[in-house]
Amino acid sequence: MAEGGAAAAAASENKEERRIVVAVDESEESMYALTWCLKNLVSSNFNDTLFLVYANNPPPVYTAVDGSGYLFSSDIIATMERYGGEVAESVMEKAKKICRDLGGGDDDQIKVETRVERGDARDVICKMVERLNADILVMGSHGYGLIKRAFLGSVSNHCAQNVKSPVMIVKKPK
Amino acid sequence: MAEGGAAAAAASENKEERRIVVAVDESEESMYALTWCLKNLVSSNFNDTLFLVYANNPPPVYTAVDGSGYLFSSDIIATMERYGGEVAESVMEKAKKICRDLGGGDDDQIKVETRVERGDARDVICKMVERLNADILVMGSHGYGLIKRAFLGSVSNHCAQNVKSPVMIVKKPK
Numbered sequence: 001m002a003e004g005g006a007a008a009a010a011a012s013e014n015k016e017e018r019r020i021v022v023a024v025d026e027s028e029e030s031m032y033a034l035t036w037c038l039k040n041l042v043s044s045n046f047n048d049t050l051f052l053v054y055a056n057n058p059p060p061v062y063t064a065v066d067g068s069g070y071l072f073s074s075d076i077i078a079t080m081e082r083y084g085g086e087v088a089e090s091v092m093e094k095a096k097k098i099c100r101d102l103g104g105g106d107d108d109q110i111k112v113e114t115r116v117e118r119g120d121a122r123d124v125i126c127k128m129v130e131r132l133n134a135d136i137l138v139m140g141s142h143g144y145g146l147i148k149r150a151f152l153g154s155v156s157n158h159c160a161q162n163v164k165s166p167v168m169i170v171k172k173p174k
Numbered sequence: 175m176a177e178g179g180a181a182a183a184a185a186s187e188n189k190e191e192r193r194i195v196v197a198v199d200e201s202e203e204s205m206y207a208l209t210w211c212l213k214n215l216v217s218s219n220f221n222d223t224l225f226l227v228y229a230n231n232p233p234p235v236y237t238a239v240d241g242s243g244y245l246f247s248s249d250i251i252a253t254m255e256r257y258g259g260e261v262a263e264s265v266m267e268k269a270k271k272i273c274r275d276l277g278g279g280d281d282d283q284i285k286v287e288t289r290v291e292r293g294d295a296r297d298v299i300c301k302m303v304e305r306l307n308a309d310i311l312v313m314g315s316h317g318y319g320l321i322k323r324a325f326l327g328s329v330s331n332h333c334a335q336n337v338k339s340p341v342m343i344v345k346k347p348k
């Protein structure tokens with residue numbers, strides 16, 4: 001299959017490159033958005049690379065002091081950070097499996113890269129789109145933190161207004 | 175080429191159908207969004223139909239009375255409506271030309287339908303997506319009336335929040 005591989009490589013060099021950022025998190029909706037993207041947007045007519053981006057929200061730092069001192073001791077914060085890292089890993093594993101299952105055959109399997117970054121989802125996603133010089137951003141419309149959304153408004157809304165690339169907002173049908 | 179045509183028809187019957195609504199208006203940005211859609215989203219792997227939707231905003235009805243009676247006489251309103259109809263027609267012609275130029279070869283030329291409806295762009299686009307049971311909505315992020323946007327917020331924002339289908343918001347690079 002060496003010749004076939006060389007031919008495929010030559011063909012893929014002629015195709016237009018696209019860098020697609022997909023924002024993923026714990027929500028089913030973001031996995032649905034990824035699935036939708038693989039089925040509807042990723043195309044063998046392009047040389048697509050998928051960047052799975054996960055915002056690892058740092059634990060909130062409480063400066064309020066109650067009777068027992070700071071609300072969270074450094075031990076608890078360390079535990080929460082470790083937990084956050086494990087969640088990030090599990091989200092990425094799930095996302096990569098979806099890419100393997102839907103991302104074309106062995107020869108033209110889609111290229112997938114992952115990025116985990118600390119920070120608020122709004123900032124991380126917008127910065128990553130810019131830094132990776134992405135051609136498209138794909139994201140779900142919900143998720144990315146229920147409580148935060150109530151206070152700060154929708155993450156997808158924020159990103160749609162702030163990134164320069166086209167933005168695909170995918171809703172999971174109820 | 176009758177056999178080829180039949181084979182193509184049989185092949186297209188096996189493909190998944192997608193109904194893509196593209197919101198168009200006088201703005202260059204909406205034409206850019208349409209172009210982007212044809213290049214990046216429309217795919218020969220699907221049996222795609224494009225619905226070009228244009229919201230024909232009715233002239234504002236002024237109820238304020240000045241010295242000379244109502245601000246606009248019925249004559250002027252009729253002239254504005256005629257003008258609106260002509261704008262709609264010219265937008266659709268431009269959009270259809272883009273579809274012909276980019277919508278594939280003669281054999282698999284993409285199917286295009288047009289819909290012009292009176293009303294505010296927000297309402298027209300959202301209603302049309304629902305009525306046509308669209309799978310995807312594509313729109314620019316600007317346009318659809320500068321002054322209205324300042325008062326009522328972005329049309330794309332409103333639609334992204336209110337339609338059930340995935341929404342692609344395309345910005346024209348500066």
